[in-house]
Amino acid sequence: MEQYCKLAMMLLVLWAVSCHGQHVPDLTVGQLHSQVRELEGTVQQLLKLLDMQNLQTKSTKAATPAMEKRGFMYPGVSVYPSDVSTPVDEIGFHVSLTDDVRLDWGMKLPFDTIVENMGEAYNKAAAEFTCPISGTYLFSLNIACKKDSYVEVSVEINNGKSPPRYILNTVCDHRKRPLLGVSSLYCGNTQNGGTAIVSLAQDETVTVKKMWPVGGVSTIIGNGFSTFSGYLLRPS
Structure with a gap:
């Protein structure tokens, strides 16, 4: 998953450079670096959100068998034996x-x-x-x-x-x-x-x-x- 994210970040950078190269031909190298850093920050935030989502998914999967083992009631439907x-x-x-x-x-x-x-x-x-x-x-x-x-x-x-x-x-x-x-x-x-x-x-x-x-x-x-x-x- 991390390799895919790095690849996505590289593609975003290339896309930004390409877009700026087409529409703003007089953009300086320093400005391009600034845009790249902003994109890197955005990708890092996305990676953190992805990690949080993975943790929540693992927690839910671990809790469900425990609930079933304790015989939790599902209102109006049924109970689950262990x-x-x-x-x-x-x-x-x-x-x-x-x-x-x-x-x-x-x-x-x-x-x-x-x-x-x-x-x-x-x-x-x-x-x-x-x-x-x-x-x-x-x-x-x-x-x-x-x-x-x-x-x-x-x-x-x-x-x-x-x-x-x-x-x-x-x-x-x-x-x-x-x-x-x-x-x-x-x-x-x-x-x-x-x-x-x-x-x-x-x-x-x-x-x-x-x-x-x-x-x-x-x-x-x-x-x-x-x-x-x-x-x-x-x-x-």
Whole structure:
């Protein structure tokens, strides 16, 4: 590249001399040297700009693989795993409960209103999310219960082989409390929830189940007050 620049500078000098020789025949040698020095300065500035551009290009090329390795998100399109060159479609869901439901111990919360289902990994009929690819996921749960109800629910992860894992436990308590030993009031946590980040393997299922109390029926409020969502943060 430097040789091409030197050649270009020589051509510029010859062009300047030729032009001055044709249009200004009485130009002195000193004036010609001055013009040559100006051209040399211009070429040097161009060379500096070229060096800066080369440095920026090298920096961009070095940064791109690092971004892909860290699994950077490309808004609205995809995420890049560290071991593949093609993007992975977004995976996520957000569902809610339409009607109030009465749950006994071990029953799933039948979230039946699908707000979002990117990747079609949430199955409304089974009330569960099946992990399509291994990776790190974020889950969020929010439940509300009716008066006189007390319920503990958990987000359960199951692979069908080993015992299930429980990554998020939530309590909703809307029972009466004694007040000064005379009357009682409804108080407590009538709506509760939380979030969790967890690593999942492909084909593991994620559901929300009632864990307590064992011997009683609890009423969960629908109408969009009870929700469940999950999103793929980064493939593994």
